[in-house]
Amino acid sequence: QKEVEQNSGPLSVPEGAIASLNCTYSDRGSQSFFWYRQYSGKSPELIMFIYSNGDKEDGRFTAQLNKASQYVSLLIRDSQPSDSATYLCAGSTDSWGKLQFGAGTQVVVTP
Amino acid sequence: DVKVTQSSRYLVKRTGEKVFLECVQDMDHENMFWYRQDPGLGLRLIYFSYDVKMKEKGDIPEGYSVSREKKERFSLILESASTNQTSMYLCASSSPGREQYFGPGTRLTVT
Numbered sequence: 001q002k003e004v005e006q007n008s009g010p011l012s013v014p015e016g017a018i019a020s021l022n023c024t025y026s027d028r029g030s031q032s033f034f035w036y037r038q039y040s041g042k043s044p045e046l047i048m049f050i051y052s053n054g055d056k057e058d059g060r061f062t063a064q065l066n067k068a069s070q071y072v073s074l075l076i077r078d079s080q081p082s083d084s085a086t087y088l089c090a091g092s093t094d095s096w097g098k099l100q101f102g103a104g105t106q107v108v109v110t111p
Numbered sequence: 112d113v114k115v116t117q118s119s120r121y122l123v124k125r126t127g128e129k130v131f132l133e134c135v136q137d138m139d140h141e142n143m144f145w146y147r148q149d150p151g152l153g154l155r156l157i158y159f160s161y162d163v164k165m166k167e168k169g170d171i172p173e174g175y176s177v178s179r180e181k182k183e184r185f186s187l188i189l190e191s192a193s194t195n196q197t198s199m200y201l202c203a204s205s206s207p208g209r210e211q212y213f214g215p216g217t218r219l220t221v222t
Contacts, residue, residue, distance in 0.1 A: 034210055043201055043213040044154075079217050088154070095144055098169075098206045103153040 003027050006089050006102035013083075013109050019076040020025070021105050026070070030091040033065060033072045034099065038086045047087075057105030079109045113168040114138070115214035117202055123220045132217050140212075142205045143185035145169075145177060147198040148216075154201065161207070162187055176206030192221045 005024045013019040033053050034043035039062075050056045050063040050072065062075040072091075075084055086106045090099040114124050118133035136143065145161040146169075156169030158177040174196060178186045185204075189196055197220050203211040 033206065036213075043216045046212065049210050079152050092208065095208055096159070097205050097211065098144075098159060099156040099211060100155065103151070 002101040003030075003093075003100045004091050005087055006087075006105045007110075008103060009106040010107055011107045013076075013079045013107060015079060015081060015109055015111050017079055019079045019083065019107055019109070020032040020061075020088050021071045021074040021089075021107070023074075023102055024070055025067075025072070025091045025100075026068065027091065027093050027100070028067075029093050030100075031072075032075040033063070034090045035063060035072075035074045036090065037083075038088060038104065039083075040081060044051075044088055076107070079107075081109050083107060083111070084109045115202060115204055115212050117200075117217050119217050120215060121218050123222065125190050125222055126193060128192050128221075130219065130220070131190075131222075132187040132202075134185045134204075134214055135183055136185075136202075136204035136212070136214075137183065138204065138212070139182065139204055140204035141182075142207060142211075144203040144205075144211060145185065146186045146201045146203065147171070148166070148191055148201055149198050152219075155166075156189065157164050157186040177222075190214050192219075196222045208212065 037046045086104040091104040145157045160179040202214040205211040
């Protein structure tokens with residue numbers, strides 16, 4: 001059973017709109033969550049991390065965590081074509097920081 | 112800026128060859144990780160290390176070994192490469208419990 005689940009997409013978003021990505025996790029012990037962006041053929045790059053319930057904003061990105069419902073989301077405001085990528089959600093369940101990754105959601109921003 | 116480098120971007124090896132993939136990080140991170148990424152399967156942890164000479168198996172260690180003789184360097188070894196080890200290999204590093212930073216990846220093809 002996968003511990004971190006994401007819709008694979010593709011999620012098609014008009015330029016300038018809000019992209020909403022969701023991630024659910026099964027391990028209630030998960031404490032920290034991370035969103036990575038991965039362009040085709042490249043390695044993942046960190047966008048945001050969130051440890052506490054609620055919202056965390058960084059520029060056009062907002063991460064939301066709801067531990068009671070076991071979901072994490074990422075909002076991308078004013079989506080740009082350069083946001084077209086696969087977004088990986090990851091959760092950490094141990095103090096070492098091993099991460100369990102979801103399979104990723106492909107986002108396509110259309111002009 | 113955190114920098115994680117990998118010895119090769121592309122590598123082609125023959126079945127049965129011994130393959131070394133090298134990873135170096137410059138942020139004095141305690142943790143280092145090796146993943147492989149395959150279409151539809153996402154990122155899967157092969158091995159990780161939380162200290163020099165210390166290593167732990169990840170989800171798919173079979174057919175792989177690792178070496179960490181210095182804090183900044185983590186090597187992945189394929190003792191006898193097989194075609195099913197054709198994949199993108201990603202190295203990452205982190206401080207305990209914190210976000211992971213990835214290297215550029217090595218695309219390995221075993222023929």
